Amino acid sequence: MIKEIWSDVVKPILAGLAVTARRLKRDKSTVFYPEEQREQYPRTRWRHVLTRYENGLEKCIGCSLCAGACPARCIYVESAENTDEERYSPGERYAKRYEINMLRCIFCGLCEEACPTGAIVLRKDFELADYHRDDFIYTREMLLEKMPVKSDR
Amino acid sequence: MQTATEQELVTITVNDQEVRVPKGEMIVESVKRIGLDVPIFCYHPRMKPVGMCRMCLVDVGMKQKDGSVRVMPKPQTACTLPATEGLAIYTDTEQIRKDRKGILEFLLVNHPLDCPVCDRGGECPLQNLTLIYGPSTTRFVEEKRHLLKAFPLSKYVQLDLERCIQCGRCVRFTEEISGDGQLAFLFRGALMQPQTYELTDFTSRFSGNTIEVCPVGALTSAEYRFRARPWDLETSPAICTECSNGCSTWFDHRVGEMIRINGRTNEAVNEEWTCDKGKFGHNYLNSPKRLTTPLVRDGESLREAGWAEAYERILAVFKGGGGAVAGLSGGRPSNESLFLWKRLFTERFESPNLDHRWHVHLPGAGETVAGRHGIREVNTPIAAFEGMPAIFFFGGDPAAEQPILYLRVRKAWFRNEAKVIVAAPEPTEADNFAYCVLRYRPGSEAALLGGLTRLLLEKAGGVAGADELRQAVARFTPEETEVVTGVASGALRRAAEAMAEGFATAASRTLYNLPNGADVVTALTNLAISAKSADRFNLFATEANEQGALEIGVLPGAGGLDTRGILEGCRDGGVRALWLLQCDPFERFPNRELARQALENVEFLLVQDIIETESFHHASVVLPCCAFSEDDGSYTNMERRVQRVRRVVAPKGHAKPSWKVFSELELRMTGETPPFSAKEVMGMLGSAAPQYQVSAYDHLEGEGVILPAEGGAAEPRLALPDYDAMEGSRELV
Numbered sequence: 001m002i003k004e005i006w007s008d009v010v011k012p013i014l015a016g017l018a019v020t021a022r023r024l025k026r027d028k029s030t031v032f033y034p035e036e037q038r039e040q041y042p043r044t045r046w047r048h049v050l051t052r053y054e055n056g057l058e059k060c061i062g063c064s065l066c067a068g069a070c071p072a073r074c075i076y077v078e079s080a081e082n083t084d085e086e087r088y089s090p091g092e093r094y095a096k097r098y099e100i101n102m103l104r105c106i107f108c109g110l111c112e113e114a115c116p117t118g119a120i121v122l123r124k125d126f127e128l129a130d131y132h133r134d135d136f137i138y139t140r141e142m143l144l145e146k147m148p149v150k151s152d153r
Numbered sequence: 154m155q156t157a158t159e160q161e162l163v164t165i166t167v168n169d170q171e172v173r174v175p176k177g178e179m180i181v182e183s184v185k186r187i188g189l190d191v192p193i194f195c196y197h198p199r200m201k202p203v204g205m206c207r208m209c210l211v212d213v214g215m216k217q218k219d220g221s222v223r224v225m226p227k228p229q230t231a232c233t234l235p236a237t238e239g240l241a242i243y244t245d246t247e248q249i250r251k252d253r254k255g256i257l258e259f260l261l262v263n264h265p266l267d268c269p270v271c272d273r274g275g276e277c278p279l280q281n282l283t284l285i286y287g288p289s290t291t292r293f294v295e296e297k298r299h300l301l302k303a304f305p306l307s308k309y310v311q312l313d314l315e316r317c318i319q320c321g322r323c324v325r326f327t328e329e330i331s332g333d334g335q336l337a338f339l340f341r342g343a344l345m346q347p348q349t350y351e352l353t354d355f356t357s358r359f360s361g362n363t364i365e366v367c368p369v370g371a372l373t374s375a376e377y378r379f380r381a382r383p384w385d386l387e388t389s390p391a392i393c394t395e396c397s398n399g400c401s402t403w404f405d406h407r408v409g410e411m412i413r414i415n416g417r418t419n420e421a422v423n424e425e426w427t428c429d430k431g432k433f434g435h436n437y438l439n440s441p442k443r444l445t446t447p448l449v450r451d452g453e454s455l456r457e458a459g460w461a462e463a464y465e466r467i468l469a470v471f472k473g474g475g476g477a478v479a480g481l482s483g484g485r486p487s488n489e490s491l492f493l494w495k496r497l498f499t500e501r502f503e504s505p506n507l508d509h510r511w512h513v514h515l516p517g518a519g520e521t522v523a524g525r526h527g528i529r530e531v532n533t534p535i536a537a538f539e540g541m542p543a544i545f546f547f548g549g550d551p552a553a554e555q556p557i558l559y560l561r562v563r564k565a566w567f568r569n570e571a572k573v574i575v576a577a578p579e580p581t582e583a584d585n586f587a588y589c590v591l592r593y594r595p596g597s598e599a600a601l602l603g604g605l606t607r608l609l610l611e612k613a614g615g616v617a618g619a620d621e622l623r624q625a626v627a628r629f630t631p632e633e634t635e636v637v638t639g640v641a642s643g644a645l646r647r648a649a650e651a652m653a654e655g656f657a658t659a660a661s662r663t664l665y666n667l668p669n670g671a672d673v674v675t676a677l678t679n680l681a682i683s684a685k686s687a688d689r690f691n692l693f694a695t696e697a698n699e700q701g702a703l704e705i706g707v708l709p710g711a712g713g714l715d716t717r718g719i720l721e722g723c724r725d726g727g728v729r730a731l732w733l734l735q736c737d738p739f740e741r742f743p744n745r746e747l748a749r750q751a752l753e754n755v756e757f758l759l760v761q762d763i764i765e766t767e768s769f770h771h772a773s774v775v776l777p778c779c780a781f782s783e784d785d786g787s788y789t790n791m792e793r794r795v796q797r798v799r800r801v802v803a804p805k806g807h808a809k810p811s812w813k814v815f816s817e818l819e820l821r822m823t824g825e826t827p828p829f830s831a832k833e834v835m836g837m838l839g840s841a842a843p844q845y846q847v848s849a850y851d852h853l854e855g856e857g858v859i860l861p862a863e864g865g866a867a868e869p870r871l872a873l874p875d876y877d878a879m880e881g882s883r884e885l886v
Contacts, residue, residue, distance in 0.1 A: 061269055064385055065269060065382075067384070068384040068385075077385070078381075081378065081379055091270060092270055117269070
């Protein structure tokens, strides 16, 4: 009887505890989220960014191909013509208005794929929660990359 | 006109499938009969083939006596190859696929491939055909040619030379269709470019069409430049209401705003063309001056109000107003609106004071062409002009007044060698293909018509009751006419020669603006009757639905005042309240001073319009109304064709369709069930004006319907106008 208790109850418990004890030595995989953040995978697709060239000009030319490719139809582009006084992008055309409805976006990345200049990219910033619906309409100003610090213009 | 010999059929085989086609038809058209398509750039079904782009290459063989097919070693262009008996066509062989790929590769060598920026991207034949037939990569790594970018050919058309593939469609359009010949190819070889002649603008009335026929993005619209991409746009069928031609259009819109207008194929009206006025003239739809909400006057200023308050103020004045209230309309509202408006006035307000005409002469019921001569004012559909052997343009510049009719008439000359006689006081665009130009002195219209009538009466003879007329015009011998009008007697004889066999008259109601307009119209009708061409007489309306207003009868009732009478009544106090429906007397009425006095003195002025006008500032109540694109409705064009427009975009602000406003007012007065849709109103119109029974919405699709002629054909009657030239015209030598 005692022998059976030992083999069927105590021994498995001790074996289990031994596993736990061994695991204690390893690194913990939980992170203290807001304070700590885990490195994202290289191909993670989260918040969109409109990138710039090194000289600060926008890569986006307002061609609306992203809007055409978008399966959720969440992108709205209005373009206008660059002038010599007011130049936003190289070439003739730039996006005057560029809006993404983040509530509708499914982060599929087709816009990135469609973009002929590599202007729109989905980066790793995933903290997109907000309080008001209106705040989910990301405008061109919100999406644009900051001007490069080294400005040689 | 197609004759029996042209209809001779031959049997050809397309990809081993037999098909019978008219002899001489181009193969590019024949293959469409079995649902195939040959890729094309330079070929356009409405222009002569040139074979410039080489895209439509097909393999061609001839059937031999033993039944086998002998294929020619080299391919041929399908757009220049007429169908003959026993021809065998192969559109999809290994060789042809390779040829097409090669042609596209050559075309793309000099093409900048800036599709993401190009306005044509997304609806570009070059882009589409490259995707289907072209190479997926380029072998051309050298620097591409650099040429003009976004060069403004005119206010409306921009040229991007780098994108041009030199197909010549635009050049051929100006030569063959619009006839102004404004574009030509400069230089040769790789440098060849379509351009205007030195130091000139592209000043065609039809320049917008070159944008549409261009198979690449070389010619683009300055108005549409970078405003949207084709996939951003919603496209709906609509009708142009800029003039009375009533062209079918595609109305492209985005988030409720008009973006651009393109031509829509309607073989009976505009084929596929638009004029620049129609293509670029719709910007008022997006104007910040659009009226969006009812306004009522409070002392010195207008303030926003609800519809109920506006209705209350209107009914307080107009209800039971009788002869003391009046209404003036423009030629723009739809049939439905005009009908309910007329009913509101005649039956609810019991006022006969109603008019839609703004000419100097406002003929009464017995003085119109119908009343005086017993013939209809409009007899010839636009498409029928194509087959007319002789066409008489009288009075103005047809290209300005009736641009699409002008294109038809030019086509009649270009294709069928119609003799076009142009009588106008000033140079017109029709002069360059006219058989004979009669350039008369302003004021001598009646005398010129008298001279022509005299010559035609001599020739035709046997017109009933012509004796008096013969006497009246006896003094206008060609020589005397030359003295009075300045038209050479030889030209007059030549014109009469061409017109003797019968001719179609194309004039517009603006003739009533002449000081002796009524006499001129009578003289013109006499002329048509003398050549037994009364069934081809046309006095066309010039506004989108002016003809509809005439048919529906937006005209003074028994004892009612016409436009001039109403405005004088407003000035003198006889008319207390005036309703302006989509019209501005300041702009429309020939006597501006009278218009000003009328609007300043009338007690109550109701302005119902799309946009702020000058009259708006005098208004007591302002009602916004819908533009043609914002409301269901139908329009009667100048050839009496009724065409339907559906709601394309939402009305601006609180604007309501006019017919709805009228039915709501009626409801407040009578309590009867009002019509709930434009379709119902058309049903009511059909019972009030029987000619509109054919245009019930159930059968108002596609090209629209032409209203049937009322009654039997009466014998045309001649009348005696005053043939004297206006004073002073003789001295103006």
